Amino acid sequence: MFSIKRIKQLSVFLENKEGATAQVFNILKDAGISVSGASLSDTADYALMRMLVSDSQKAQQVLLANGINCVESVVIGYKLDSLEEVTVVLNELARKKFSINYMYITSLGSGNAHYMVFRLSETDKFFEQAARAEFVVEDFN
Amino acid sequence: MTKEFWQEEIETMPRKQLEALQVERLKKTVEIAMNSPFYGPIFKERGITPESIKSVEDIRRFPFTTKQDLRDNYPFGLASVPLDKVVRLHSSSGTTGKPTVILHTQKDIEQWADAMARSMYCIGLRNTDVIQNTSGYGMFTGGLGIQYAAERLGALTVPAGAGNSLRHLKFIQDFGTTALHCIPSYATRLAAVLNENGVDPRETKIHTLIIGAEPHSEAQRKRIEEIWGAKAYNNFGMSEMCGPGVAIECKEQNGMHIWEDNYIVEIVDPQTLEPVKEGELGELVLTTLNREAMPLFRYRTRDLTRIIPGDCPCGRSHKRLARFQGRSDDMMIVKGVNIYPIQIEKVIMEYPELTSDYLITLDTIGDNDEMTLEVELVQLVDDYAYLQNLNKELSRRIKDEILITPRIKFVPKGSIPQSEGKAVRVKDNRQNH
Numbered sequence: 001m002f003s004i005k006r007i008k009q010l011s012v013f014l015e016n017k018e019g020a021t022a023q024v025f026n027i028l029k030d031a032g033i034s035v036s037g038a039s040l041s042d043t044a045d046y047a048l049m050r051m052l053v054s055d056s057q058k059a060q061q062v063l064l065a066n067g068i069n070c071v072e073s074v075v076i077g078y079k080l081d082s083l084e085e086v087t088v089v090l091n092e093l094a095r096k097k098f099s100i101n102y103m104y105i106t107s108l109g110s111g112n113a114h115y116m117v118f119r120l121s122e123t124d125k126f127f128e129q130a131a132r133a134e135f136v137v138e139d140f141n
Numbered sequence: 142m143t144k145e146f147w148q149e150e151i152e153t154m155p156r157k158q159l160e161a162l163q164v165e166r167l168k169k170t171v172e173i174a175m176n177s178p179f180y181g182p183i184f185k186e187r188g189i190t191p192e193s194i195k196s197v198e199d200i201r202r203f204p205f206t207t208k209q210d211l212r213d214n215y216p217f218g219l220a221s222v223p224l225d226k227v228v229r230l231h232s233s234s235g236t237t238g239k240p241t242v243i244l245h246t247q248k249d250i251e252q253w254a255d256a257m258a259r260s261m262y263c264i265g266l267r268n269t270d271v272i273q274n275t276s277g278y279g280m281f282t283g284g285l286g287i288q289y290a291a292e293r294l295g296a297l298t299v300p301a302g303a304g305n306s307l308r309h310l311k312f313i314q315d316f317g318t319t320a321l322h323c324i325p326s327y328a329t330r331l332a333a334v335l336n337e338n339g340v341d342p343r344e345t346k347i348h349t350l351i352i353g354a355e356p357h358s359e360a361q362r363k364r365i366e367e368i369w370g371a372k373a374y375n376n377f378g379m380s381e382m383c384g385p386g387v388a389i390e391c392k393e394q395n396g397m398h399i400w401e402d403n404y405i406v407e408i409v410d411p412q413t414l415e416p417v418k419e420g421e422l423g424e425l426v427l428t429t430l431n432r433e434a435m436p437l438f439r440y441r442t443r444d445l446t447r448i449i450p451g452d453c454p455c456g457r458s459h460k461r462l463a464r465f466q467g468r469s470d471d472m473m474i475v476k477g478v479n480i481y482p483i484q485i486e487k488v489i490m491e492y493p494e495l496t497s498d499y500l501i502t503l504d505t506i507g508d509n510d511e512m513t514l515e516v517e518l519v520q521l522v523d524d525y526a527y528l529q530n531l532n533k534e535l536s537r538r539i540k541d542e543i544l545i546t547p548r549i550k551f552v553p554k555g556s557i558p559q560s561e562g563k564a565v566r567v568k569d570n571r572q573n574h
Contacts, residue, residue: 015550069518069553101524121525
């Protein structure tokens with residue numbers, strides 16, 4: 001059974017300067033928000049850090065209040081039965097001609113399970129096709 | 142024995158005689174400008190005729206001319222001669238909004254070259270010098286202006302142009318450059334490049350630097366002189382007046398002599414437009430006396446300065462202007478280039494992804510001016526490639542407009558501080574006054 005989660009992910013705009021990343025985590029901690037996933041790349045000048053947080057709305061409010069640019073976007077979470085399954089999923093996406101913008105693997109705070117979290121250039125089309133193929137699509141948060 | 146002055150009679154002319162010369166030239170200039178579709182009707186309305194001009198004070202019967210007048214009459218509305226007599230134009234930058242155009246007849250070109258040659262001679266340059274120009278050629282008057290003047294002087298000119306410091310270094314060594322024309326920040330930048338490449342600027346043959354086009358302090362000038370082991374003289378020019386060659390420091394290095402046989406100089410209160418007492422700070426207003434394609438009367442330069450009263454030991458009778466102390470408008474000078482916030486604003490307005498708020502911050506990083514432009518995204522987009530492209534495109538578009546490349550920072554909507562009244566668009570953190 002293919003289990004797909006619709007995940008609200010927070011993308012945080014980070015300037016490439018000392019303490020920028022720490023600042024974000026400090027703000028969230030002070031607001032009592034927990035982080036179950038984060039991904040940051042080695043880009044220059046600025047970066048988009050993608051985060052999975054316990055309260056996305058509150059996180060946005062508190063970050064924006066501190067002058068940090070962020071936006072919520074929907075990404076796809078696919079529950080993996082095993083890590084080998086990643087190859088299967090990627091092959092299937094390639095076959096269906098979906099293009100992957102970015103991807104990371106996380107437990108989503110679930111303990112033993114692994115989730116493949118990814119954003120496609122055509123995320124909406126993916127959800128449409130998943131619904132038609134009768135996959136179970138649930139909101140994660 | 143070499144003479145001290147390029148044109149001794151003019152440079153040391155007693156004040157009364159100099160003013161009489163100004164009156165004579167003002168009359169001639171009025172006669173020429175009466176043909177201009179811009180000035181003609183104004184003169185008629187105010188009863189300004191060559192015959193009615195009796196003294197220099199009559200200049201106050203003329204209205205002021207502003208940069209906006211030049212923009213409104215783009216491109217040729219301020220011409221005072223038929224266009225077939227015009228041999229060159231110089232235009233300011235900008236693809237949006239109206240640039241300004243300055244026209245020159247053959248006589249204007251020669252006059253300009255002569256004035257700047259006089260300035261070069263004043264600071265000790267001679268036909269035996271090798272003068273290297275680091276100013277951009279093309280529409281920048283600093284390029285061709287220095288070129289023609291140096292040739293007029295009879296010096297060997299090295300028309301290297303802007304950028305490529307290693308090439309400048311090579312020329313300095315290979316050609317035995319003795320004088321350099323550059324903006325003050327480039328003087329320090331180029332010296333650093335020489336040092337990085339194992340060349341001590343003090344060991345080159347350079348004995349004089351002609352610096353200008355951007356405000357700089359006495360401390361900066363002294364620093365430039367120290368690192369080059371040479372004299373550095375402040376040179377004032379303005380495209381509307383011709384280009385470089387309007388005023389120059391003499392060897393006293395205490396004020397720039399403005400060539401009053403070519404200009405009537407007024408210093409006015411920028412609010413009331415009334416003349417200030419001599420020695421007081423005010424806006425520099427200039428009237429051309431020796432130009433025919435596009436003479437300008439009471440042109441508001443927006444530069445704030447004052448006359449240094451008293452006689453100069455060098456013997457020149459032309460008044461001296463103190464270091465400029467800022468602007469009475471919002472123009473900025475960055476890396477020697479004149480920039481108005483409105484130019485940047487116009488570009489930002491082209492992007493619906495951005496709000497209309499922005500903040501320009503100017504800093505000195507090392508020896509250079511750097512501009513950072515904060516813009517607000519209406520909505521942050523979760524797409525790095527998109528942001529990169531927007532950043533790059535915005536940066537390129539602004540560079541097309543203002544000729545320098547700013548660092549673009551995306552900030553959250555509403556984060557640029559709003560102030561009551563007129564929005565503060567520029568934060569200048571540089572220390573050059």
